[in-house]
Amino acid sequence: MNGFKIYPALGYYPFDEELLLLWKYAADNQIPIMTHVIKGTIFYRGKKDKKWDYHQVLEQNNGVNQPTSPLMLPELKNIDFSTNFTHPLNYLCLLDEKLLRKVVKNCRQEIKDFFGYSDDSTELKHNLSKLKICMGHYGGDDEWAKYQERDRLAQVSNILRIEIDGFDFFPQPKPNVAIEDQKSYLGLLWRSMDWFSIITNMMYKYENVYADISYIVHNPSIYPLLKQILGKDELKDRVLYGTDFFVVRNHKSEKQLLSEVMANLSEHEFDLIARDNPRAYLKTSYCTII
Numbered sequence: 550m551n552g553f554k555i556y557p558a559l560g561y562y563p564f565d566e567e568l569l570l571l572w573k574y575a576a577d578n579q580i581p582i583m584t585h586v587i588k589g590t591i592f593y594r595g596k597k598d599k600k601w602d603y604h605q606v607l608e609q610n611n612g613v614n615q616p617t618s619p620l621m622l623p624e625l626k627n628i629d630f631s632t633n634f635t636h637p638l639n640y641l642c643l644l645d646e647k648l649l650r651k652v653v654k655n656c657r658q659e660i661k662d663f664f665g666y667s668d669d670s671t672e673l674k675h676n677l678s679k680l681k682i683c684m685g686h687y688g689g690d691d692e693w694a695k696y697q698e699r700d701r702l703a704q705v706s707n708i709l710r711i712e713i714d715g716f717d718f719f720p721q722p723k724p725n726v727a728i729e730d731q732k733s734y735l736g737l738l739w740r741s742m743d744w745f746s747i748i749t750n751m752m753y754k755y756e757n758v759y760a761d762i763s764y765i766v767h768n769p770s771i772y773p774l775l776k777q778i779l780g781k782d783e784l785k786d787r788v789l790y791g792t793d794f795f796v797v798r799n800h801k802s803e804k805q806l807l808s809e810v811m812a813n814l815s816e817h818e819f820d821l822i823a824r825d826n827p828r829a830y831l832k833t834s835y836c837t838i839i
Contacts, residue, residue, distance in 0.1 A: 550831050550838070552581040557639070558591040558631040562605065564642040564649070566656045570663060572643060576680045578834045579757075584640075586748065587686035587764065591631045604633070606642045606651050610733035620736040637684060637747045638739050641718060644755050646676040683759040683789060683830060684751075688744030690765040693774055695743040708746050709777045715753035749778070752787050759830050762822075763791030767800035772813040779818050789830060790823040 553575060557563050563584060575582060603619035611618055624632045642648040650673050653666045660666075665674025687693070696708075707713045718738075722731055738747065751758045765771055779785045792806050801809075811819055828838040 551833055551836060552583060552831065554583045556585045556591075557634040558585055560591075560593060560631070560634060562634055562642075563639050564606070564652045566652075566660060569653070569656065569660055572677055572680055573663070573675065576677050579679075579681055580833050581681045581683060581759075581830050583683045583685055585686070586635055586637050586684040586744065586760075587689040588632045588635065588691070589689075592628045593630060594627065597625075597627060597630065601630075604736075604739075605655070606648055607638065607736045607739060608733045609736040617732045620733075620739060623740055636739060637688060637744050637751065638735060640682060640684075640751065640758075641735070643677045643680055643682075644751070644758070645718070646673055646678065647719075649673065649676055678755065679757055681757040681759070681830070683761055684748045685761055685791075686764045686793070687760040687762055687788075688748050690768040690771055692744035693765065693771055696745040697774065699743070708749055709774075709781060714783055715750040718750065718754065745774075749784065752784050759787040759789055759826070761789035761791040764793035764797050766790075766792055766806055766810060767797050769809065769813075776814070776818075779814070779821065785821060786826055786829065788822050789826050790819070 553571070555563060555568075572582075574580070602622055602625055604622055605619070607620040608617040609620045622630075622633045624630055642652055649664070650666065650669070653661055653664045653673065654669065663675070708715060718735065720731070720734060748758075748760050752760065762771065762775065775788075778788060790810065792803055794803055797806065814822075831838045
């Protein structure tokens, strides 16, 4: 099997300049990428540079009649800062051509030439919209709980309803809405939206975005929501079973985790996430998993 495993919590963004050529190769050959998308465990022990406190791509609104500026990251202390690297919206900076264009603009000339960058308003000749990515841990069971607890935010409460297929990351411009508000919308989502909704919405919008239930599988409260996800035709084929052994072993044994999953899902649902979907995820342009 072929694939890439990355751990941005160690201190880098998944759209780092040094990774872009690799991601183009992965997208062209449908090589899967497994990435850590959950809060916690890693922190930087040195003195942080002040420029790290601002996102490299996303923007924030600074008030009426004020221009937008780089998004000031909400997690600033060393012990929390890795959350900024693992935030799921970072992957939109790879998958969306306009955001990738902003990334490539600030790269060395070799990268600009490779992706066919010419200027801010011209579409890249090559993009990464087909990148195959699995969001490890599906954002974390705490973010699933946050989604469950919120009723009033329309994007959140409606995301799994039968007639809804997610929300717009880039809403259509409205005549009565300032351009600053439109440019800073993703910055607002960064601060206010739960990671479950962001990841699920990315699965709606991008055909090669997956998520696995590793680690969070130990928490029995995830099963009602997991059943809902597996009931959505647009989502059911891109959820993967996993345990995160041996990290999850301090909660439960592998045997117990497996028996609990099989007790809460139908045989078809279990086969889907544990057999069929992994085959599709691991398949590359040159290798089929039998």
